[in-house]
Amino acid sequence: MSGTATPPKKRLTTSAMIASLAEAGQETRPAPFGHALVRVAESRTDIVGLSADLAKYTDLHVFAKAYPDRFYQMGMAEQLLMSAAAGMAREGFTPVATTYAVFASRRAYDFICMAIAEEKLNVKIACALPGLTTGYGPSHQATEDLAIMRAMPNLVVIDPCDALDVEQATEAMTAYCGPVYMRLLRGQVPLVLDRYDYRFELGKAKLLKGGKDVLVIASGFMTMRALAAAEQLEADGIGMAVLHSPTIKPLDEATILAEAGRGGRLVVTAENHSITGGLGEAIAGVLMRAGVHPSAFRQIALPDAFLDAGALPTLHDRYGISTEAVARRIREWL
């Protein structure tokens, strides 16, 4: 050693399984899905909860604690989880089955398809870690779940934005009779939409704010990112409208066409999902089929690739879905 002092080692950013989407100082609510389900289940004795060894990580533990005799632990067996949910629905119950989005969409696809969706059974599938919400790499990142689930006939697909959206979507999906796949934000979930006079309605897109230059149509937490990006852009005099479309299927085609058809605006879709087969391509199809041609159409989405492991903020920036990345790209496109 030469005697010079070793510089303090820079602390490396790490990935964490329980990664929160909340930014510093952002208001959050704990386990909105679990608490909403408990409230709904109070007057709905037909609701039962099933998990595949991930109750604690899908916020279903809140329900399990409130209604222990209505909670079924199915073990680490996702094919069974879906089949058993189908069986319970056949006996008149409303099963809410939870696991991670990767395991539902990849491993249990045939079981959701043939045992639940083909029969239009009243099963609700709520899945944590949708898209890029964990740094654990492709084994846990469901970056293609919307493409997979959207292709399944009869299945309603929901991608809520924040704690309020998750709570209201939970109420709405249990009120609806039929199979539903909901992407679940769990743990400490940011609260954003309470400032936008918003109410979740199944199958409806909601215009959260207007703007003359660009229309962003978003789902999931990308609506939150779009709203934050809009604030940055508006400081520069760029008017950005945000249309939140939490129901991926059926899409609210009328509202999307009405907003995208108002000429002169750049239309951007934003989603926490691969660019292949998700919200963006769904909306492109809607516009093309209706002959609506915006001045330009762009997609903000994850690349068609198996993504890196790492810390969420690092990855969100790397793959272009952080607030800063969203604002930067829209500036470039304008």
Place this chain on the structure above:
Amino acid sequence: MTTTAASDRRSNMTLAQRAWHIRRKALRMGEVQGQGYIGQALGIADVLAVAYFHSLRYRPDDPEWEERDRFLLSIGHYAIALYAALIEAGVLPEDELETYGTDDSRLPMSGMAAYTPGMEITGGSLGHGLGIAVGMGLGLKRKGSKAFVFNLLSDGELGEGSTWEAAMSAGHHKLDNLIALVDFNNQQADGPSTATLCSEPLGAKWEAFGWHVQRVDGNDIEAVRAAFDAAKDLAEPRPRVIVFDTTMCKGVPFLEQREITHFVRVEPQEWQQALDVLDRSKPE
């Protein structure tokens, strides 16, 4: 409402005669299509006769009667066998037999719940039945129902891992209202089941998963009946399985001898020949 308990339906016809009728109906349906899963239907006819004319509680004119025993067919291609049993049981009208596998028929080649009264689930994609049976078993217990859930599986289907997820779960939950029926005919699409993905020793496997196990000759009606009774009457809080060793194409010797019996090729003139052989062996 007509009869409920199966014992009332035995009337003056023996179970062997019922099995014979099921075989004949299946052959006639096969003839309509000129092909079909005849081997399975002929092989499982005795089990279905005991199920529908001795063991199951159901109402032929009310297939969704809440207190019925549920009979899940996970092996969708066996639909021809179940249709024959459902027609024999009076759940389906006899004249629909002619429509088997034809456009807009309620009797498609692979069994689907939305199409056919008495078909509880959509099988065909193998490995679904037992998991659904677990959910129905849990649901029935939740409702305080005394009904049983039967699930007819095949030996080839046991290659599907989901079946073992369900078997483990049924043992874990001590589902004493669940009775699995395994048709062990040792024949699947690519050849003998034991040479394709061997499930032996099969009884020991179920036993290890916490099930009560019986293994009987599935073409011996008295043995089949005794096994059904024992499965229902068992006092232990465990799920029950009966493994039935059956012979593909049972009852039509010249078809039994075919090398490939999973999907039997039957020449046009052979249908009448098969019916004639069967007719000559009609039980007294």
